[in-house]
Amino acid sequence: MSWLPDATLAHLRDVGEWPDLSGTRYEVVREIGRGGMGVVYEARDRVLERDVAIKVLSRVGTTRAALPDRLRDEARILATLEHPGIVPVHDLGVLPDRRVFSVMKLVRGRRLDEASRDGGLTGALSLFERVCHAVAFAHSRGIVHRDLKPANVMIGAFGEVLVLDWGVAKLLGDESGATSGGPGESRPRRQAAGNTEPGTVMGTPGYMAPEQARGDNHQVDERTDVFALGGILQLLLTGASEPRRGGSEGWDARPRGIPPALLAVCRKARAERPADRYSSVDQLADEIRRFLNELPVSAHSESVAERAGRFVRRHRLPIGLIAAYLAMRLALIWLGGS
Amino acid sequence: MAGVGSRDPETKRRSFEALAQAYWRPVYKYLRLRWHAGPEEAEDLTQELFARAFEKDYFRRFDPRRARFRTYLRTCVDGLVANERQSARRAKRGGGATLVPFDFVAAELELDRQDPVVADDEEYFRQEWIRGLFGSAVETLRQRCEARGRLEWYDVFVRYDLHDEAVGARPTYRELGDTLGVSVTDVTNRLAAMRRQFRGIVVEQLEAQCGGPDEVEAELAYLFGRGAP
Numbered sequence: 001m002s003w004l005p006d007a008t009l010a011h012l013r014d015v016g017e018w019p020d021l022s023g024t025r026y027e028v029v030r031e032i033g034r035g036g037m038g039v040v041y042e043a044r045d046r047v048l049e050r051d052v053a054i055k056v057l058s059r060v061g062t063t064r065a066a067l068p069d070r071l072r073d074e075a076r077i078l079a080t081l082e083h084p085g086i087v088p089v090h091d092l093g094v095l096p097d098r099r100v101f102s103v104m105k106l107v108r109g110r111r112l113d114e115a116s117r118d119g120g121l122t123g124a125l126s127l128f129e130r131v132c133h134a135v136a137f138a139h140s141r142g143i144v145h146r147d148l149k150p151a152n153v154m155i156g157a158f159g160e161v162l163v164l165d166w167g168v169a170k171l172l173g174d175e176s177g178a179t180s181g182g183p184g185e186s187r188p189r190r191q192a193a194g195n196t197e198p199g200t201v202m203g204t205p206g207y208m209a210p211e212q213a214r215g216d217n218h219q220v221d222e223r224t225d226v227f228a229l230g231g232i233l234q235l236l237l238t239g240a241s242e243p244r245r246g247g248s249e250g251w252d253a254r255p256r257g258i259p260p261a262l263l264a265v266c267r268k269a270r271a272e273r274p275a276d277r278y279s280s281v282d283q284l285a286d287e288i289r290r291f292l293n294e295l296p297v298s299a300h301s302e303s304v305a306e307r308a309g310r311f312v313r314r315h316r317l318p319i320g321l322i323a324a325y326l327a328m329r330l331a332l333i334w335l336g337g338s
Numbered sequence: 339m340a341g342v343g344s345r346d347p348e349t350k351r352r353s354f355e356a357l358a359q360a361y362w363r364p365v366y367k368y369l370r371l372r373w374h375a376g377p378e379e380a381e382d383l384t385q386e387l388f389a390r391a392f393e394k395d396y397f398r399r400f401d402p403r404r405a406r407f408r409t410y411l412r413t414c415v416d417g418l419v420a421n422e423r424q425s426a427r428r429a430k431r432g433g434g435a436t437l438v439p440f441d442f443v444a445a446e447l448e449l450d451r452q453d454p455v456v457a458d459d460e461e462y463f464r465q466e467w468i469r470g471l472f473g474s475a476v477e478t479l480r481q482r483c484e485a486r487g488r489l490e491w492y493d494v495f496v497r498y499d500l501h502d503e504a505v506g507a508r509p510t511y512r513e514l515g516d517t518l519g520v521s522v523t524d525v526t527n528r529l530a531a532m533r534r535q536f537r538g539i540v541v542e543q544l545e546a547q548c549g550g551p552d553e554v555e556a557e558l559a560y561l562f563g564r565g566a567p
Contacts, residue, residue, distance in 0.1 A: 002476045003448045004469055007503045012472055015499055016537050016562035022530035027511055027522075046522060 019056045020096050026054060026103065042106060045090075052090060053106040057099045077143055077169050078104075085134025085161050107154045107162050115155035116236050124236045125288050130161040132229060132285035138163075139222045139281055142172045146220065148228035149207045150235060170220055207231040210272055223274040226284055230269025230277075233288075237262060261291055264300035356546035357397065358388045359474070361408070362440050363448075364466035365415055370449060371456045373419050381442050387418055402549045406557075412463045468561065475539040476500065479532065482539075494518065494525055495532035537562070 004012070018028045018041065025047045032053065033040040043054045078089040091103035109115070112131065116124035131153050135145060145152075145166060152165045209227035211219035237258050265287045271277045278284045287297045294314035296302060302310070312319055362384055369380040391397050391414070400410045456462045483492035494514065501508045509517070511525045518525070540561070544554045 002473045003451065004473055004500065005502055005504065008500055009468055009472055012499060013561055015533055020530045020534060022527040027526055
């Protein structure tokens with residue numbers, strides 16, 4: 001009998017689950033991530049000689065009948081989303097064991113929550129605003145992500161923001177079928193979306209909106225992603241590992257060091273009832289932009305002191321110059337008097 | 339596993355042999371490293387364990403709802419050693435027919451290549467079980483490839499998947515193809531076929547060891563899918 005060293009045993013355990021890509025142009029290099037929906041591998045495209053990411057449905061603990069369609073749906077949805085903040089799909093195929101795989105751009109970078117620690121609050125909010133823009137683009141195409149969380153947002157080597165894993169995305173629209181946009185605008189057909197049965201819960205606790213957690217999928221819309229983005233914002237502000245469940249109840253009364261305006265934005269995004277949240281991600285992004293520009297946000301009623309403080313910060317340079325001028329005048333008066 | 343309790347002596351014997359073949363190495367090495375038994379004592383205790391288990395139907399008491407079989411077996415080993423050493427009444431064994439021939443010399447050679455420190459009993463036993471299972475599957479794969487005249491396919495598997503990383507970096511498919519004089523596509527296809535057969539052999543072995551499809555599925559999930567140990 002062959003004696004196998006530990007490293008070989010580990011390799012055999014890995015490759016025992018690797019997809020059989022014989023007959024394709026790809027070869028697996030290593031596993032780079034796994035979740036409830038599938039396993040992601042780094043792979044090599046031998047034809048174009050480039051590295052790619054291959055996502056394969058995981059068989060363990062999955063509903064075998066439903067998920068291949070879901071992965072196909074994801075790739076087809078992604079194919080309609082051409083945006084620099086959304087990871088493009090290159091290819092789609094079926095393995096000999098009938099698992100579906102999709103080939104995507106390989107993103108090398110860091111998770112949003114890791115990358116956001118470098119630039120302080122302003123840097124984190126700027127990244128968050130760009131995430132909002134990518135999600136808002138998907139919403140403009142009638143697609144809701146439904147699983148937004150820091151693990152699904154990568155910051156590339158050149159600072160590019162990329163929203164990943166559209167595996168549980170849902171296409172919004174009426175029940176009749178196609179959801180057409182304006183003249184000349186093509187929108188994806190309804191059957192290309194994740195048509196989730198009522199009562200089916202998909203998403204990640206802590207980021208999942210109450211209507212999603214209840215499995216009330218007819219209630220799921222853009223505001224469901226607003227709730228998840230509120231969770232990401234909360235995480236970026238507090239540095240906690242995961243936002244607590246619930247809306248405003250999930251917050252401490254006044255977390256230290258967080259500006260009240262941002263706290264209010266976060267609370268509004270994570271409101272229990274969809275009607276109490278921002279009605280669109282654009283609105284949420286706009287609030288962040290206003291905060292960064294020292295402008296008032298709609299979610300927060302400022303006190304006089306807050307307004308004065310914001311006014312000073314916003315007009316720091318002219319106020320500084322006036323103060324310096326006045327100080328100089330006072331000094332001259334005092335010197336002249338003495 | 340289910341056959342261990344069979345009333346048919348032949349079925350019972352075959353099932354028991356499969357279990358003994360799968361687990362004697364982990365038991366022997368565990369005795370040597372964890373209990374610091376000398377080679378002779380470890381051999382005796384290993385033989386004793388499986389002989390007693392066969393004669394007294396120890397393994398029928400195993401309840402898969404409570405633990406994995408390897409955990410149950412390890413506690414049997416611990417109990418046996420404690421009893422034997424405490425009572426100091428280890429009689430000279432022998433006389434009973436050896437059910438399964440154990441290659442203790444080979445096991446000793448393997449011990450020379452391993453870290454002699456056992457940090458975690460459960461983890462060590464588990465890892466040795468995997469080593470035995472995969473080692474046996476590799477040997478079966480080689481025999482089947484030889485029988486089908488496909489040893490050159492097996493060679494790709496050996497050079498890539500069984501590559502010892504302590505010796506150097508694993509070759510790329512292209513390097514391997516150049517070495518063997520075949521295309522990269524051939525390397526990919528042969529590796530895929532060998533991995534499929536390897537996994538199939540592992541499944542066959544698990545079916546012989548486990549109590550039913552659920553246990554086989556759980557072991558496969560653990561071995562290849564990051565399931566619970």
